[in-house]
Amino acid sequence: MWNAKDLIGSAASPDLQVRSSFQVLAAPLVTSNTRLQPSSTWANQSPLSTSQPSTTAPFSPPPHRRPAAAALATVAEIHSAFKTFGLFLLTESPTPSLALTTELSGAFAKFYALPQEDKRALDLRNGGWAWRGYMPFGGEGTKDKTDLKEGFYGGPEHTSHELGGLPTYGLNQFPDAQVPELRELVLDFTERITELGVVVCEAMTIALKLERGYIKKKILDKPNPVQLFRCFHYIAADDAKGGQFGIGEHSDFGLLTLLAQNGPGLQVLSPGGKWLDVPVIPGSFVVNVGDILDRLTSGLYVSPFHRAIPPAPGTDRISIPFFFDPAWNAEMVPFPLPPTTKSQIPEDAEKRWTRTTFRNLEGVWGQYLGVKVRKVFPDLVLPEFTAVARESTLHKLAVPQNAAPTIRGAIAV
Numbered sequence: 001m002w003n004a005k006d007l008i009g010s011a012a013s014p015d016l017q018v019r020s021s022f023q024v025l026a027a028p029l030v031t032s033n034t035r036l037q038p039s040s041t042w043a044n045q046s047p048l049s050t051s052q053p054s055t056t057a058p059f060s061p062p063p064h065r066r067p068a069a070a071a072l073a074t075v076a077e078i079h080s081a082f083k084t085f086g087l088f089l090l091t092e093s094p095t096p097s098l099a100l101t102t103e104l105s106g107a108f109a110k111f112y113a114l115p116q117e118d119k120r121a122l123d124l125r126n127g128g129w130a131w132r133g134y135m136p137f138g139g140e141g142t143k144d145k146t147d148l149k150e151g152f153y154g155g156p157e158h159t160s161h162e163l164g165g166l167p168t169y170g171l172n173q174f175p176d177a178q179v180p181e182l183r184e185l186v187l188d189f190t191e192r193i194t195e196l197g198v199v200v201c202e203a204m205t206i207a208l209k210l211e212r213g214y215i216k217k218k219i220l221d222k223p224n225p226v227q228l229f230r231c232f233h234y235i236a237a238d239d240a241k242g243g244q245f246g247i248g249e250h251s252d253f254g255l256l257t258l259l260a261q262n263g264p265g266l267q268v269l270s271p272g273g274k275w276l277d278v279p280v281i282p283g284s285f286v287v288n289v290g291d292i293l294d295r296l297t298s299g300l301y302v303s304p305f306h307r308a309i310p311p312a313p314g315t316d317r318i319s320i321p322f323f324f325d326p327a328w329n330a331e332m333v334p335f336p337l338p339p340t341t342k343s344q345i346p347e348d349a350e351k352r353w354t355r356t357t358f359r360n361l362e363g364v365w366g367q368y369l370g371v372k373v374r375k376v377f378p379d380l381v382l383p384e385f386t387a388v389a390r391e392s393t394l395h396k397l398a399v400p401q402n403a404a405p406t407i408r409g410a411i412a413v
C-alpha cells in the first residue's frame with residue numbers, strides 16, 4: 001500500500017478544483033482517496049485541470065498550472081484499473097460526503113420499512129417514462145431469474161427541461177408524507193455524485209490522451225449526462241430455493257456506474273475468471289466501466305461482469321448505484337485514441353461485446369437507452385427511432401400505456 005499526496009497543483013491556484021491523494025490497496029481492487037472540491041454544477045467544471053497558461057510562453061506552464069506528479073499517478077492508476085478489472089474503489093470521497101451518503105441510506109431504510117401499500121402508491125407505473133418511483137420485489141430479474149430486491153428509481157427533478165417528455169426525463173415520486181427528508185437527500189446526492197462522475201471523466205480524458213475536454217464536450221454536454229439514480233434493498237435468500245441472486249451476473253449498460261453500499265454482497269469477475277468480493281468501506285464508491293464506455297474506448301476499458309449475492313439470513317443490504325450515462329443526443333463514435341493509447345487495446349477485446357445488448361456503435365445514446373426503457377413501457381413510440389441495441393433481459397415490469405404517446409424533443413439519427 002502506498003500513499004501519494006496532493007493530486008493536483010497547489011492550493012494557491014483558484015482554478016484547480018481537485019486535490020487528492022491516492023492509495024493502492026493490495027490487488028485486485030484499487031482504492032483511491034480523493035479530496036475533491038468541484039464547482040456547484042457539473043456543467044462548468046474542469047476539475048482535473050491540465051490547463052495551459054493563457055500566454056503562449058514557449059516554456060512549460062508555471063508550476064501551479066501543471067498537473068502534479070501525484071495527479072498523473074492517480075490518473076495512471078485509474079487507467080490501469082479500468083483496463084483490467086474495469087472497476088475500482090474510491091475511498092473518502094468528500095463528494096458526496098460520508099454524512100450525506102449515510103443519511104440517505106438511513107432514509108431509505110425507513111422507506112423500505114413502510115407498509116407495502118405506501119410504497120406501491122409510488123409504483124414506477126405511475127411515473128410513466130420518467131421512469132421514477134418504487135420498483136417492487138419481482139420487478140426485475142437477470143436471465144429469467146427474479147432478483148431478490150426492491151428498488152427506488154429517481155433522478156434530478158426535471159420540472160422543465162429541454163428534453164422533458166423523453167424517457168428518463170421528468171418528475172420523481174417521493175414519499176413526502178412518510179419520509180419527508182428523502183426528497184432533498186436524493187436530489188442533493190444526485191447532484192454531488194454527478195460531479196464525481198465528471199471528475200472521473202476528466203481523469204479518463206487525460207489517461208486516454210484525448211484532447212482536453214473531449215469526453216465532456218462530446219459525450220456529456222448534449223445537453224447533460226443522463227443521470228439515473230437507483231437505490232436497491234436486498235433481502236436474504238430463501239434457503240429452500242437455492243441459486244438466487246440479489247442481482248444476477250451482468251455488465252452495466254452505460255458509461256460509468258458509481259455505487260455506495262452498506263454491506264457485503266457485490267462481486268466482480270476478475271480477469272482471471274474468479275468472483276471476488278468488492279470490499280465495503282464506509283464513504284467509498286465503487287466505480288465501474290459500463291458497456292458503452294467499453295465500446296467507446298474500442299475495448300481498452302473493460303465493462304466487468306458483476307453480481308450481488310443476497311445478504312446473510314436475518315440481515316438486509318442497501319446499495320445506491322448511480323448510472324452516469326452519456327447525454328441523450330451524444331453521438332456514439334469511438335474515441336479518437338492516439339496510437340500510443342490504441343496500441344494498448346488487446347486483440348480479443350471485441351469478443352466481450354457479443355455478450356452485451358449492443359449491436360453496433362452507431363446513432364446517439366438515446367437510441368440505446370430507448371430500447372431499455374421500451375422494454376418497460378412496450379407502447380413507447382419514439383420519433384424517428386432506430387434501435388441500435390438488443391433488448392436486455394433485466395426488466396420484467398411491463399407498463400402498457402393507454403394512449404399512443406406524444407414525445408417532445410428530437411432524436412438525431
Ligand SMILES: O=C(O)CCC(=O)C(=O)O
Nearest residue numbers: 232247252266308319321
Ligand atoms: O447493488 C449492487 O451491489 C449491484 C447493483 C448493480 O449491479 C446494478 O444495479 O447494475
Ligand SMILES: [Fe+2]
Nearest residue numbers: 250251252306
Ligand atoms: Fe450492475
